Amino acid sequence: MATNVGDFFIGSNSVYNITDEDYQKINLLINSAKAFARSTHQCVYIIDYFKQNFLYVSENLAYWCGRTSDKIKDFGYNFYLNYVPENEQKMLLEINKKGFDLFNEIPITERLDYTISYDFHIVQGRKSRLVNHHLTPMVLTQDGRIWLALCTIAMSARNTPGYIIMKKDNSKSYYEYSLEKHKWVKQPGIALNETERDVLILSAQGYTMDDIADSLCKSVDTIKACKRALFAKMEVKNIAEALSYATNYKLL
Known part of the structure; x- marks a missing residue:
């Protein structure tokens, strides 16, 4: 001690x-x-x-x-x-x-x-x-x-x-x-693809799921699937933990 x-x-x-x-x-x-x-x-x-x-x-x-x-x-x-x-x-x-x-x-x-x-x-x-x-x-x-x-x-x-x-x-x-x-x-660490990185950055800026889909010209279902894949890859439960992980591991 x-x-x-x-x-x-x-x-x-x-x-x-x-x-x-x-x-x-x-x-x-x-x-x-x-x-x-x-x-x-x-x-x-x-x-x-x-x-x-x-x-x-x-x-x-x-x-x-x-x-x-x-x-x-x-x-x-x-x-x-x-x-x-x-x-x-x-x-x-x-x-x-x-x-x-x-x-x-x-x-x-x-x-x-x-x-x-x-x-x-x-x-x-x-x-x-x-x-x-x-x-x-x-x-x-x-x-x-x-x-x-x-x-x-x-x-x-x-x-x-x-x-x-x-x-x-x-x-x-x-x-x-x-x-x-x-x-x-x-x-070994992990790497983010371009879409995953964009989803994290836009989420950090306060964009909603619909906003992110519009900004990236993708469907809301695609963005949801991207987030699920991100959470599984990082072994986190929500976007706040994902952003913290990405910051700590310098993925953005």
């Missing part, structure tokens, strides 16, 4: 020899993260693995937690201890260790292309939200370790925590972590 911040910082994610001069060069990255946060519904924050804290926290994450963004930034990794249920803190610790173990096996030249995602609860008082969390490397050290990472949080379409995925950009295959077997398993 996670009992202190130090539990999250282990040999595999230790960073060394970052200078004050290095920090003077990252203002553009922080401003880019701020601009991204203003343009999206997702919560955004930056992890600094050298100082072992948060470098930036967007205001919408503060809204979810009932604290100011500056306060959550001060919390740093205590954010997880304060707002994640204790039984899921153990999961986050395992993801942290196993995720960095796998990341460090990836060729250094490819590491910036990978993202890890997983679901966990954020609890504020009586409110409990299941969120989907993405962590993407922003800056690596010369030996390929993550110095800064961009994290985003959005509502999950799932019902339970977990669903741990590490995926390379523009790759159909991905690594899925099994909490039962405690190991990564490489999965």
Whole structure:
């Protein structure tokens, strides 16, 4: 069980020899993260693995937690201890260790292309939200370790925590972590055809079944059949879960 911040910082994610001069060069990255946060519904924050804290926290994450963004930034990794249920803190610790173990096996030249995602609860008082969390490397050290990472949080379409995925950009295959077997398993992934992709995109834009059929010049029955095939392919139950799956696996 996670009992202190130090539990999250282990040999595999230790960073060394970052200078004050290095920090003077990252203002553009922080401003880019701020601009991204203003343009999206997702919560955004930056992890600094050298100082072992948060470098930036967007205001919408503060809204979810009932604290100011500056306060959550001060919390740093205590954010997880304060707002994640204790039984899921153990999961986050395992993801942290196993995720960095796998990341460090990836060729250094490819590491910036990978993202890890997983679901966990954020609890504020009586409110409990299941969120989907993405962590993407922003800056690596010369030996390929993550110095800064961009994290985003959005509502999950799932019902339970977990669903741990590490995926390379523009790759159909991905690594899925099994909490039962405690190991990564490489999965072949799936591909969407043009119609399936269009149906998902139009659904995300709020189009009705009739609207989608008209837009794609297809019958409503064809669109219904396409959705059924999509749900079966993704092993999901509804369009919200399908959209979440497509986003998490970068299919759109």
